Amino acid sequence: MFTSNKHAVHSPYPDRLKEILTIASASESREWLSFWPIINMTGTPLWKLPGLARQLGIAHISIKDESTRSPLGSFKALGAPIALLRLIMRRWPEHNLSAQDLFAGRHRELLAHFTVISATDGNHGKALAAAAQAIGCGCVIVIHANVNAERELAIARYGARIVRTTGNYDQSVEEAARLAMENGWNVVSDTSYDGYEDVPRDVMQGYSTIAAEVIEQSNSLPDECAFTHVFVQGGVGGLAAGVVGHLWEFHQLRRPRFVVVEPEQADCLYQSAAAGQLRKATGSVDSLMAGLACGEASPLAWKILGPGADYFMTIDDTAAIQAMQVAAAGNAADPPLVVGESGAAGLAGLITLLQHPLGKAEAGLGPQSRVLLISTEGATAPSVYETCVGETAKSVLARQIEWLRVSRDTR
Ligand SMILES: Cc1ncc(COP(=O)(O)O)c(C=O)c1O
Known part of the structure; x- marks a missing residue:
């Protein structure tokens, strides 16, 4: 078509x-x-x-x-890490955090109780998990029924907690939003929705x-x-x-x-x-x-x-x-x-x-x-x-x- x-x-x-x-x-x-x-x-x-x-x-x-x-x-390594940096900088404006220090893990203590979450079909979640590991915050990744085991393992390798849902990608996006609300986590999604535009x-x-x-x-x-x-x-x-x-x-x-x-x-x-x-x-x-x-x-x-x-x-x-x-x-x-x-x-x-x-x-x-x-x-x-x-x-x-x-x- x-x-x-x-x-x-x-x-x-x-x-x-x-x-x-x-x-x-x-x-x-x-x-x-x-x-x-x-x-x-x-x-x-x-x-x-x-x-x-x-x-x-x-x-x-x-x-x-x-x-x-x-x-x-x-290419997903270009997106989630930037969104994560900007999210952290917006959260703690008084700390004047730099990208260099954050990527070097120099603010692990500050971020010890800061957790990010996202749905993924593989690549976005892997990039977020890797960036979270480098920066030193928690990371939860929601995958849907059709994400294969190989992709799941590749994400878990970067220390993220994996949650698998039934349903497709769009349902995993909803589940990530629900879990974030329930636990006080921060969504780092590559897609926008009503009232959620800064991160994407x-x-x-x-x-x-x-x-x-x-x-x-x-x-x-x-x-x-x-x-x-x-x-x-x-x-x-x-x-x-x-x-x-x-x-x-x-x-x-x-x-x-x-x-x-x-x-x-x-x-x-x-x-x-x-x-x-x-x-x-x-x-x-x-x-x-x-x-x-x-x-x-x-x-x-x-x-x-x-x-x-x-x-x-x-x-x-x-x-x-x-x-x-x-x-x-x-x-x-x-x-x-x-x-x-x-x-x-x-x-x-x-x-x-x-x-x-x-x-x-x-x-x-x-x-x-x-x-x-x-x-x-x-x-x-x-x-x-x-x-x-x-x-x-x-x-x-x-x-x-x-x-x-x-x-x-x-x-
Ligand atoms: C390899 C690859 N190409 C292209 C895309 C599409 O990107 P977007 O969802 O931003 O359109 C994705 C999204 O996950 C992807 O993993």
Whole structure:
């Protein structure tokens, strides 16, 4: 399914959106993240895929590889930690707390009875647990029935207490809110709801780091974006909003076209675009793309995506698996890449759209198109990855290293 967003606004970045996301606050978040030792702040790679671009009949593809952002294996390491820092700073303004000291665990005593809680389908919870462990506060993570044991273990490894609920992601969000109320804990959610916007706003600001790095790595100028199209995957929409908001503010009227890609079973953003207002997903919400399996969009993210995203589309799980395999295979011109299930959605969306003449024409995709993709995760569930790709992530990475060696030698 593909739809043009009739409510997209082609104006300079609106002032009302600056209350949610600005380049200035994103820069501060980026600087703070540099104090968390596990973060790769030299920037994640922006790989070029000229071989695939040629095969698909477009001018250029770049893919931002968030698998190497931190040992956590996904871009989510950029969001929850920032929201946690800002939450603590707001709670104790009189202490003048710094990001550096907090990440170094120098305020453990102050935080001994401070507990944060969140629902997750894996990556957000892992990032929150890891940040809470570094900073020295308590952490409870609520997972739903379909979060696999591998992902659960990866979160528990960072010292979080795990609560498993029946039901889907949206029900786990409700359960986290209920537990927080009952126990006096603090919700650090990546999705917003009525009266709860500060934390998810801070999470989205952290994600903008990806867009800031892309601008630098692609030598984009305000008047000259290196890309004509950006394909970005959507769960609750926070990542997409962080990327759209940042690039819109930077490029203003020259912003690229944004295509938001979701699983067909969890199409809340697509349905919202079609209706011109927030709508729930129409499908089962369960998807192989675990990070995108959300039934309700974040209203705060929608404030940016409603006017800022140009197209919305859905893909099936098979398309994601094929995209994972294409990325892992590489070719003489393109490096083999470890792209996880949710990470592959943007590439899957691009491949799918190029096969549909009407959607392709409507989105203005053709031989001149220069496309940015964001691989938001590596093999965060290694056994799922291996089943989908037919090869372990370790083996794909070994081929990547060999590809780099050969391409260096032949340069
Ligand atoms: C790997 C991955 N990609 C993309 C997303 C989507 O992000 P958002 O829910 O902010 O839209 C998630 C969310 O958990 C994720 O884990």
